[in-house]
Amino acid sequence: MPRRTDINKVMIIGSGPIVIGQACEFDYSGTQACKALRKLGYEIVLVNSNPATIMTDPGMADRTYIEPLTASVLEKIIAKERPDALLPNLGGQNGLNLSSELYKSGVLDKYDVQVIGVNVDAIERGEDRIAFKETMKRLGIDLPESEAVYSVEDAERVADRLGYPVVIRPAYTMGGTGGGLVYNVDELRVVASRGISASRIGQILIEESVLGWEELELEVVRDAKNQIITVCFIENVDAMGVHTGDSYCVAPMLTIAPELQQRLQKHSYDIVEAIGVIGGTNIQFAHNPKTGRVVVIEINPRTSRSSALASKATGFPIALVSSMLAGGLTMDEIPYWRDGTLEKYTPSGEYVVVKFCRWAFEKFPGVIDQLGTQMRAVGEAMSIGKTYKEAFQKAIRSMETGRYGLGFAKDFNKRSLEELMSMLAVPTSERQFIMYEALRKGARIDDLYAKT
Incomplete structure (x- = not known):
């Protein structure tokens, strides 16, 4: 399947401002997308509200708009530029949300713009908590017991049924924005109200707590021929209850049995096939080491913070490959130095990677140094070593906090x-x-x- 000839001009939505939970990993992804699609011969229209990025450098795209990332502004740019396609899943959560909004308001149909890389209904199946739950149920994959609600009163009712503590997860948000772990009804009222306001559709999920379980992640890539590969297995050393953006993690998985890793891989492949994502997807699981129960926590049908980590840890350029796949190529057409073509890729390497986070609580007066389900880290370092000990010590030294161990x-x-x-x-x-x-x-x- 060669590059698509039915499209010539592609619009890429950038990630916007760098904030806690959404940082330069999406600038990296967007830059890779511009490079890959231009190399395939497509004309690129880039929209981003943040001029302090690499992706907005002159020459990165054919047209660059430094404009607010709102549906109304994007509609004006689409009317002027008339792109044939929109690539939403390399600009973080903003790109996904805006693409979904433009589709539902009829703007994409009005100007005959296709969405590439991910189906619009796939965004909903991945991000809308009710749709996601229905998809997992159909696949027979276990989830924490939960219910999606739209009001604080309904949240109280569900929490009473599940029993405290419960986790609150707003739909269509990132970095745990607006959510949290609550232990009583007073905390629930505050966090539920905040979560409903943070969600684009005013929806929150009240979820059974899996506090203390192991948190495990997979980065997988799928193409239009339904060829799927696993780029990286990531083990979060911090247990569930600490946001994955705050927990320190290792790749490959060091303490997880091969049988469990195969089980997680099977679940991941079933999920990306059902969701229908073309390109990279991040899937997060929780595992109870006492009972063996595995539940899927969430999926990100886009490049994510973990995608950038997996890319650097393995040398596999997930954003670049995802862009090529969105442009119509399949993995059996992309050369791979070790096994010939990319669909034969398997994770390898005789080394250990550690990711350790950097916090800056001292810069926020009155903020308590406490980690939870809402991301607090302002950065992170990745280190590579022959052993876990070596990589861990290197990561601490890389923090630039004056600590050497x-x-x-x-x-x-x-x-x-x-x-x-x-x-x-x-x-x-x-x-x-x-x-x-x-x-x-x-x-x-x-x-x-x-x-x-």
């Missing part, structure tokens, strides 16, 4: 074991450093496991 951070080495253990009651940005000093003072591994 786990020991002697702040005054933790002067505190008693009892003090250190009490400090681990809630997840914070200092958790790993506190655990290190607790181990030096004789803490048992089982006690640390139970505490964290």
